[in-house]
Amino acid sequence: FESMLIEPQGDFTVSDNYTLNQYGELSLAMGTSGILPGERLLRQPTDVFKPGSDQAKALAEENEQRAIVVDDGATLNFTTNKNKEIALPYIDAQQRVTVGAEASFIAPVILDYRYDLWRLQPQGQVIGADDADIAVNFEQLESDAPQEVGGNVSVGSFNVLNYFTTTGEMLDGCKYYTDREGNPINVRSGCDARGAATGESFERQQSKIVAALSKFTADVVVLEEIENSARFGQDRDAALANLVNELNDEAGQQVWSYVPTPSVVPADEDVIRTAIIYRAEAVKPIEESVILEDPAFSNARDPLAQAFQRVGGNQNTRFLVVANHFKSKGSNPDDGSGNADTGDGQGAWNEDRVSQAEALVGFADELKDLRNTDKVLLAGDFNSYSAEDPMQVLLEAGYVDLGAAADSQSYHYDGLVGSLDHIFASEELAGKVTGQDIWNINAVQSVGYEYSRFNNNITNLFTADQYRSSDHDPVLVGLQLDKKN
Numbered sequence: 001f002e003s004m005l006i007e008p009q010g011d012f013t014v015s016d017n018y019t020l021n022q023y024g025e026l027s028l029a030m031g032t033s034g035i036l037p038g039e040r041l042l043r044q045p046t047d048v049f050k051p052g053s054d055q056a057k058a059l060a061e062e063n064e065q066r067a068i069v070v071d072d073g074a075t076l077n078f079t080t081n082k083n084k085e086i087a088l089p090y091i092d093a094q095q096r097v098t099v100g101a102e103a104s105f106i107a108p109v110i111l112d113y114r115y116d117l118w119r120l121q122p123q124g125q126v127i128g129a130d131d132a133d134i135a136v137n138f139e140q141l142e143s144d145a146p147q148e149v150g151g152n153v154s155v156g157s158f159n160v161l162n163y164f165t166t167t168g169e170m171l172d173g174c175k176y177y178t179d180r181e182g183n184p185i186n187v188r189s190g191c192d193a194r195g196a197a198t199g200e201s202f203e204r205q206q207s208k209i210v211a212a213l214s215k216f217t218a219d220v221v222v223l224e225e226i227e228n229s230a231r232f233g234q235d236r237d238a239a240l241a242n243l244v245n246e247l248n249d250e251a252g253q254q255v256w257s258y259v260p261t262p263s264v265v266p267a268d269e270d271v272i273r274t275a276i277i278y279r280a281e282a283v284k285p286i287e288e289s290v291i292l293e294d295p296a297f298s299n300a301r302d303p304l305a306q307a308f309q310r311v312g313g314n315q316n317t318r319f320l321v322v323a324n325h326f327k328s329k330g331s332n333p334d335d336g337s338g339n340a341d342t343g344d345g346q347g348a349w350n351e352d353r354v355s356q357a358e359a360l361v362g363f364a365d366e367l368k369d370l371r372n373t374d375k376v377l378l379a380g381d382f383n384s385y386s387a388e389d390p391m392q393v394l395l396e397a398g399y400v401d402l403g404a405a406a407d408s409q410s411y412h413y414d415g416l417v418g419s420l421d422h423i424f425a426s427e428e429l430a431g432k433v434t435g436q437d438i439w440n441i442n443a444v445q446s447v448g449y450e451y452s453r454f455n456n457n458i459t460n461l462f463t464a465d466q467y468r469s470s471d472h473d474p475v476l477v478g479l480q481l482d483k484k485n
Contacts (some may be wrong), residue, residue, distance in 0.1 A: 002292030005108045008120065012103040012410060013040040015067060015273045016415035020097060021448030023080050024072035024089045024126070027415050028103050031066065035059050035267030041100060042067060045345055046428035047385040047409065052344035056387075059347075063084060067415060069117050070103075070136060071123040078457060082179035089126035089448060090134065096467070097442035098141045099412055104203040105321065107135040113333045115198075130458070141444075143466075145215050149435030149478030153283060153310050155321060156218030157379040157421050159472035160209050161450075162272065164227040165239040167202050179455035186452040192231055192271045196451070205451040206246060207464035212441060213243075214250045215466055218476055219282035220308060222323040222379040224301070225470075228273040236261045240275045240484045247277075255279055259289045259306045266302055274323035274380060283308040286318060296359040297353060303360055303380075307371035310481050317481040318373040319429060322364055324380030325355045326390065353384055357393035364426075375481075377431040378422075381472060385418040399424035402436045402477045410473040411445040421475050432485070434478040442470045 016027035033039040035058060036048065042063040044058035044102040072089035090097050092325035109120040124133035146156075168174035168184065174191040176184035186205075196202035213221065228237035241260050247256045276289070286307040293302060303324050310317035313321035329347025333339050338351030365377050378399060384390040386404055395401065402423045403410065410421040425433060447453060448461045 001111045002113055004111055005123075006111050007108050008105045011040070012105070014097055014099050014101045014103055015042045016412075017097050017099055017446045018412075018415075020091060020446050021088055021356070021461075022077060023076060024074060024098055025069050026090070027067050030068060033059075033062060033066070035062055039348070042415055043119055044385050044389050044413070044416045047418030049387055051388055052347045053327050056345060063416065064147060066230060067205060069119040071112065071119045071121050073122045073133065081180065084456060085458050087128040088448065088461075089131065090138070090459050091448065092129040092130055092459050093461050093463050095129045095446060096140065096449070097138045098218065099177045099417065100408070100440065101139040101141050102247070103139070104137045105134045105135055106137055109135045136368070136408060143441055144477045146217055146288065146439040146474070147435070147437040149437055151432075151434035151478030151480045153220070153319075153479045153481050154218045154476060155222075155377055155379065155423065155479065156216055156476040157222045157224070157381070157423060157472055158213065158474040159224040159381050159421065159470050160226055160243075161205075161237060161470040163205070163209060163243060164193040165194050165202070165227070165242050166193050166227060166232045167195065167199055168193045168197040169199070177452065180457065183454065183455070185454055190290050194272060195227070198425070201451065201454065201474065204454055204462060204464070206243075208451060208469035209243070209464065210246050210250050211464060212466035212469040213247055213436040215412075216439065216474055216476070220276065220278045220321055222321065223275040223277065224325040224381045225272050226275050228269055228271055230265075231271045236265065240277075244277055255281070255289050259285060259304070262289045262291060264456075265291060270301050272301060272325075274301050274325050276306050276321060276323055278308065282311055282313055289370070290367065292363045294359040294363070296355040297354070299349070300356055303363060305363070305367050307367075309372060312395050313481060314483045315372065316483050316485055318371070319375040319377065319481065320364070320367055320371055320373055321379060321481070322360065322367075324360065324378060324382060325382045326356050326381070328383050346384070350389055353382070353390040354393060357390040361393065361397045374426060375432070376426040377429065377477075378424040379475070381421050383420050385420065386422070391422070394424050398427045400427065400430040402433055403438060403475050406438045407437045408438045408440050408473075410438050410443060410475055411471075417443075421472050423475050423477050427475070431481050434480050436475075436477045439474045439476060441466045441473060442468055443473045447471070
């Protein structure tokens with residue numbers, strides 16, 4: 001049927017939109033998985049099966065068979081200057097094409113094969129979101145808040161995508177990604193800043209993060225990828241304090257507080273860090289926070305721990321939260337070591353992430369005694385999918401992956417969904433969990449909606465809302481903490 005006009009039949013689900021703002025293409029998953037019954041999306045094999053296993057390989061093969069590209073009837077690269085003046089196909093500021101949305105064909109398309117992929121081409125080039133040649137309708141998914149998780153205390157994790165109050169223009173040597181008019185938008189390289197290029201760009205970034213966190217219903221929130229302001233000659237908590245002030249301004253009252261830096265800080269830290277914020281009416285900190293200083297984290301962010309107690313509760317309502325951000329999967333050393341990417345799906349630096357998980361377990365065990373509680377949550381961006389080796393270290397230590405009970409995943413990469421963000425509970429706390437949710441507002445949306453893609457196309461996609469405030473989706477759990485248990 002290649003090059004023929006066809007009418008696709010059956011169920012289709014949007015599975016990839018990453019190159020929609022670059023090449024005008026997206027991918028659909030056909031039907032449901034035979035290996036994971038009921039799964040409409042394409043799942044990362046190592047999110048459910050042991051890396052390198054026959055099951056993981058079978059799922060990878062099935063994913064390839066179920067995927068098909070919907071193109072725009074052109075071969076344009078919308079990141080080149082001349083093509084930025086042509087409206088992106090299928091999307092605008094209000095009409096999004098979201099991973100997980102149902103797709104329904106309303107007109108015949110041409111079956112095409114190019115760039116090693118099967119494609120469905122419209123009968124004419126699609127320009128804009130309402131072009132007459134659009135052959136498929138996309139379900140519009142909205143989410144103004146996470147699902148209710150119950151309990152009397154809730155804890156979440158949120159990656160804030162390099163929230164830096166120190167912008168590139170404040171430093172020397174920064175190189176930038178620019179908009180279609182050549183204005184700097186975000187830092188590419190050349191300096192320690194990781195976020196916005198200018199104050200104006202930072203305000204756009206911050207507006208989305210504040211919008212999302214203001215609607216995030218957690219009482220305690222672990223943050224990843226926030227600026228370590230000490231690296232810029234400021235108080236270590238300067239950027240964190242700024243974010244909390246903005247959240248309180250949005251709320252119109254003093255709702256949020258942050259966990260301050262402890263008296264002992266590692267001598268050599270990354271330019272990004274973990275942090276914890278909380279709603280003071282719900283919980284109160286117990287004693288000082290603690291940062292783990294361990295050689296295992298020499299290439300990652302040091303875990304930060306803080307004990308809390310429910311306001312109005314006694315010691316039985318005390319719990320410990322540890323914020324984490326393990327080493328990422330990229331930058332393959334390719335040196336034959338345990339950190340080299342072996343192709344089993346775990347990516348690079350897996351050996352280091354295993355060591356980090358082992359150090360984290362020891363850190364939590366020590367703090368149980370120091371903070372007089374066995375109720376522990378290990379939360380954050382672990383840069384490991386659920387069935388990978390580092391996560392097995394935590395499971396074997398008795399922790400329960402609460403995010404695994406949610407009905408979605410927190411990350412999207414190369415057309416596949418899976419969870420890099422987790423909240424693990426100690427056995428003593430797992431029985432008090434009342435619900436869990438992964439709030440799908442970021443990873444499932446086109447990168448074109450990020451502040452970093454502002455004015456990249458003649459179609460203005462930017463809105464100061466929660467969608468694509470980061471590249472990771474927030475994770476949330478509810479806990480029932482009572483005085484008698």
